[in-house]
Amino acid sequence: MTIEDDTLVSAATEGDQRAFTELTERYRTELRVHCYRLIGSFDEAEDLVQETFLRAWRKRGTYAGRSTFRAWLYRIATNAGLDVLDRRPRDPLTGSLRDGAPPPGAVTGLQPFPDRLLDQVESPEAAPDALVVAKETIELAFLAAIQQLPPRQRAVLILRDVLGWRAAEVADLLESSTASVNSALQRARQALQDRLPRARSEWTSSTPSEQDRAVLDRYLAAIERNDDAALGELLSEDVRCSQQPWAGGNMTPDPVWYQGRATLVDAWRPLFHGDPIACRTVATRANRQPAFGMYVKTPDMPAFAPFGLTVLSVENGAVTEISVFHADVFPAFGLPESL
Secondary structure, X not given: OOHHHHHHHHHHXXXXXXXXXHHHXXXXXXXXXXXXXXXXXXXXXXXHHHHHHHHHHHOHHHOOOOOOHHHHHHHHHHHHHHHHHXXXXXXXXXXXXXXXXXXXHHOOOOOOOEHHHHOOOOOOOOOHHHHHHHHHXXXXXXXXXXXXXXXXXXXXXXXXXXXXXXXXXXXXHOOOOHHHHHHHHHHHHHHHOOOOOOOHHHOOOOOOXXXXXHHHHHHHHHHHOOOHHHHHHOEEEEEEEEEOOOHHHOOOOOOEEEEOHHHHHHHHHHHHHOOOOEEEEEEEEEOOEEXXXXXXXXXXXXXXXXXXXXXXXXXXXEEEEEEEEOHHHHHHHOOOOOO
16 A cells, blocks of 8 residues: 555544545445345445445544555455344245356346446456456356355355455454365365366457357347247357346246247247337447347337347357346446337
8 A cells, every 4th residue: 555545544533534435445446346246236336335335434533554455355245244144034046046057147136237337447457368357257157156155155255366365364354264264265175066167278368259249240230120930049049048037028026038049939929929019229238248238119119218228248259148137227238218
């Protein structure tokens, strides 16, 4: 930390509210990402950051300078997140979805995170592999998988494998032993092996590739033409599609999901060949993945209304995962209320 930062920290911990606000605002966006990884909800993550700052202000006199102020805030945020998770039901999935890799849309409460906010977090490293690590730990597949872990295992995994904390530091934060932290990390890593892509080192960087953009452009054009055949050509053989409850008019209490190109095209057919429904799309990005807001309109509607936010996973020029989320996330992505 610089001398200027030390001076600011000293003023903040002594009760200077302006200094405290200036200091904490520096870390707001990265803390929001940390809280989001921990609890999976974009909306709740912001509330959790606010709770972190409130707790930090109340406890400002206890900051002893044994770590950076930033690390101290991460400690408070992690414990606040664990308090939230302790109040939640233990199983975020339903029925048969408990085994194997869960589709993101099947995980209760999971929301996408706008890339425009991720771009505000500066990576501590400029090397290309640092971007890969960032992508690995923010993509929806990772978020969906870690939501299946017990809260403390999840916290240990994020602190150790994402933030790079030492085992002793995590043990201090969790008021546990180093041996217990190492054991929890081993169990968490083992649990993720069957829920994440095996060739994670082969994932591309967070910068969208020309191939990704081309696939997204073709996908959006096919939707707006109501061309289910063209959409089918863009899907991998084992593609999965998941849609959260209440998204896009889905009024069922459980998530809806499909697997396999043929199954998905059959499920889409009534939408494209039934009553006339026009579709429009607005491209965006979420969790370092191509995404779009989808709007629909029937002849009796004055404008196109929000249907849902769709996030795509693209591998080798084919769509492998389609995750549809509630349209209430549109404001976070700067998407219009109607078209």
